[in-house]
Amino acid sequence: MRAAASAPVPTGTPVARPRRPIAGRVALYAALAVAALFFITPLYIMTVTSLKSMDEIRQGGIFALPASPSLKAWTAAWSEACTGLKCTGISDGFFNSLRILVPSVALSIVLGAVTGYALSHRRIRGGNVLFAALLLGAFMPYQVFIYPLVRLFSAVGIYGSLAGIVLVHVIFGLPVMTLLFRNYYSSLPVDLFKAARVDGAGFWQIFFYVVLPMSTPALVVAAILQITGIWNDFILGLVFAGRDNLPMTVLLNNVVNSSQGEKLYNVNMAATILTALLPLAVYFLSGRWFVRGIAAGGVKG
Amino acid sequence: MTNSSRPAPSVVVRDLQIRYGGHTAIEDLDLEIRRGEFLVLLGPSGCGKSTLLNAIAGLLDVSGGEISISGKDVTFAEPKDRGIGMVFQSYALYPRMSVAENLSFGLRMNGVPKGEIARRVEKASRMLQLDPLLQRKPAELSGGQRQRVAIGRALVREVDVFLFDEPLSNLDAKLRAELRVEIKRLHQSLGNTMIYVTHDQIEALTLADRIAVMKGGVIQQLAPPIEVYQRPVNRFVAAFIGSPAMSFFDGRLDGDVFVLGQVRIPLSGYAFADGSRDPGAPVTLGVRPEHVSVAGAASGYAFDGRVAVVEPMGADTLLWTELGGQPMSVRVDGERVFEVGQTLRFTFDPARLSVFDAATGERV
Numbered sequence: 001m002r003a004a005a006s007a008p009v010p011t012g013t014p015v016a017r018p019r020r021p022i023a024g025r026v027a028l029y030a031a032l033a034v035a036a037l038f039f040i041t042p043l044y045i046m047t048v049t050s051l052k053s054m055d056e057i058r059q060g061g062i063f064a065l066p067a068s069p070s071l072k073a074w075t076a077a078w079s080e081a082c083t084g085l086k087c088t089g090i091s092d093g094f095f096n097s098l099r100i101l102v103p104s105v106a107l108s109i110v111l112g113a114v115t116g117y118a119l120s121h122r123r124i125r126g127g128n129v130l131f132a133a134l135l136l137g138a139f140m141p142y143q144v145f146i147y148p149l150v151r152l153f154s155a156v157g158i159y160g161s162l163a164g165i166v167l168v169h170v171i172f173g174l175p176v177m178t179l180l181f182r183n184y185y186s187s188l189p190v191d192l193f194k195a196a197r198v199d200g201a202g203f204w205q206i207f208f209y210v211v212l213p214m215s216t217p218a219l220v221v222a223a224i225l226q227i228t229g230i231w232n233d234f235i236l237g238l239v240f241a242g243r244d245n246l247p248m249t250v251l252l253n254n255v256v257n258s259s260q261g262e263k264l265y266n267v268n269m270a271a272t273i274l275t276a277l278l279p280l281a282v283y284f285l286s287g288r289w290f291v292r293g294i295a296a297g298g299v300k301g
Numbered sequence: 302m303t304n305s306s307r308p309a310p311s312v313v314v315r316d317l318q319i320r321y322g323g324h325t326a327i328e329d330l331d332l333e334i335r336r337g338e339f340l341v342l343l344g345p346s347g348c349g350k351s352t353l354l355n356a357i358a359g360l361l362d363v364s365g366g367e368i369s370i371s372g373k374d375v376t377f378a379e380p381k382d383r384g385i386g387m388v389f390q391s392y393a394l395y396p397r398m399s400v401a402e403n404l405s406f407g408l409r410m411n412g413v414p415k416g417e418i419a420r421r422v423e424k425a426s427r428m429l430q431l432d433p434l435l436q437r438k439p440a441e442l443s444g445g446q447r448q449r450v451a452i453g454r455a456l457v458r459e460v461d462v463f464l465f466d467e468p469l470s471n472l473d474a475k476l477r478a479e480l481r482v483e484i485k486r487l488h489q490s491l492g493n494t495m496i497y498v499t500h501d502q503i504e505a506l507t508l509a510d511r512i513a514v515m516k517g518g519v520i521q522q523l524a525p526p527i528e529v530y531q532r533p534v535n536r537f538v539a540a541f542i543g544s545p546a547m548s549f550f551d552g553r554l555d556g557d558v559f560v561l562g563q564v565r566i567p568l569s570g571y572a573f574a575d576g577s578r579d580p581g582a583p584v585t586l587g588v589r590p591e592h593v594s595v596a597g598a599a600s601g602y603a604f605d606g607r608v609a610v611v612e613p614m615g616a617d618t619l620l621w622t623e624l625g626g627q628p629m630s631v632r633v634d635g636e637r638v639f640e641v642g643q644t645l646r647f648t649f650d651p652a653r654l655s656v657f658d659a660a661t662g663e664r665v
Binding site for chain 1 (some may be wrong): 355358359361365380381385387389390391393394395396397398406407410411420451460466500592
């Protein structure tokens with residue numbers, strides 16, 4: 001469009017060029033700018049506040065840049081802030097979250113991919129019923145399940161353990177993961193599966209040699225959904241992880257809401273940014289895939 | 302091709318029934334295919350031809366009946382155990398594997414020794430001129446090359462029966478004609494049984510030893526191409542085969558004379574089917590465009606017609622005229638010049654016509 005606009009207009013031939021609706025453009029960019037500002041402002045305030053000293057914060061002026069930027073609040077948030085009785089920062093939470101995240105993401109994706117594959121082209125007896133049940137699960141608010149699951153888990157003896165919280169994440173991740181992979185695999189040509197069957201490949205051979213190598217887009221989207229979802233989880237971690245495995249989000253809440261002493265806004269801000277760092281990194285690294293992930297996750301509402 | 306003295310059939314289908322839910326796709330279908338025969342299943346979409354092929358391949362559960370291949374009952378056997386290779390319309394190449402890996406995949410899955418795999422892949426790629434392509438991915442191939450790889454994937458299985466599911470339908474006209482010849486050559490050099498599904502009558506006529514014309518899950522006619530073309534068993538087959546299409550005239554019989562309004566066409570020389578026929582029955586007369594000539598043959602039925610439309614098609618020209626008030630197409634030499642409005646004398650030989658019962662559509 002640019003090139004066309006800057007091309008020399010032949011003189012003497014008054015050709016009426018289609019006018020771009022400039023007013024509409026201006027309104028559009030204004031709206032976008034306002035929306036961007038709305039989301040960037042809190043991030044800006046958090047960042048500058050985390051770099052200020054408490055004295056400077058007390059003076060007000062939350063939009064002001066820090067007079068002498070310092071990372072003291074950040075180190076405090078990471079290793080000194082009090083999360084309840086312990087004062088070792090939220091670093092424990094970071095590693096707990098990683099320990100929860102890695103197996104939960106891996107297991108839920110693997111299970112979702114296999115289930116989605118089984119439900120896509122294979123005509124399995126009762127497959128549609130199973131899929132309908134899974135879909136129902138995807139739309140059910142999971143808070144409903146918390147109490148029964150607590151009873152169940154404590155009966156089995158995995159309540160308050162790493163295994164317990166991982167299992168919870170896998171269970172709650174399965175409906176959306178299955179839906180995602182089933183839809184992706186259903187979009188693959190059915191002849192491919194037929195050809196593989198004629199070639200003598202079985203259920204798992206088709207999965208590993210034919211389907212999985214074609215799954216990169218679905219795998220990336222699934223990973224984005226699960227990493228951000230599980231990392232940002234608060235209530236499941238609080239309920240199921242147990243005292244020793246509390247995820248970063250829970251420790252962040254403990255830091256921010258600790259009732260003793262003065263509210264250390266700079267430390268709170270630093271801790272919050274630290275906690276949000278991993279999903280932010282996923283967002284920046286995955287780029288366009290992230291949008292697809294959001295769109296796919298839109299199913300869950 | 303006919304070197305085996307005993308006529309052991311290659312593929313036998315008996316009383317085949319296929320139902321999806323409440324819908325019956327195929328009911329009581331019988332079909333016997335000779336060893337080394339090239340059989341084409343021809344019909345419009347939804348006629349059950351692909352369903353039948355998939356059932357023979359074992360990719361579809363049958364509701365009843367029996368399928369045997371090379372003398373073995375395979376009704377409930379897995380596709381890989383049926384001794385078949387299959388080529389799909391969408392090529393169905395494994396996109397993340399190279400051509401060589403695509404060709405060898407089935408053999409690797411079935412634990413064929415490495416040396417044997419190399420030998421078979423080498424042989425197939427030589428037959429199909431795939432050597433320079435072996436390390437490429439399917440995405441780097443043209444449509445025609447992809448389909449050759451897909452054919453190669455069936456070849457390396459070294460099986461008795463090859464199944465083709467509309468293999469050329471995704472290709473442009475020129476490539477289609479090229480690959481058609483290639484498939485025919487392949488059949489001649491291999492001598493395998495081939496079952497080929499298509500909706501393209503040209504493919505059917507050029508490739509087949511026998512054509513099975515299907516409609517509504519029922520085989521209408523199973524015969525060599527020439528017979529299907531010259532003596533279609535019913536009006537459906539007559540209309541489906543032949544391009545430009547046969548012209549039809551709805552009239553009635555008066556003894557051995559076809560009556561069309563004021564026009565009376567004596568059918569002397571027409572081979573009526575056996576059995577009694579109602580002398581005054583309403584019938585449809587079918588005339589192929591090339592069976593009508595312009596003031597040529599002295600014998601046969603002659604009439605004067607006005608040229609309504611002229612369609613030059615290169616080698617031939619199609620003239621549209623009228624007989625008894627109903628449109629009729631006539632195929633003439635493309636080098637002769639005709640003009641719209643001209644009145645010509647047309648003749649045709651009653652022996653080459655087709656007459657169908659107007660109610661049932663069956664040939665009489």
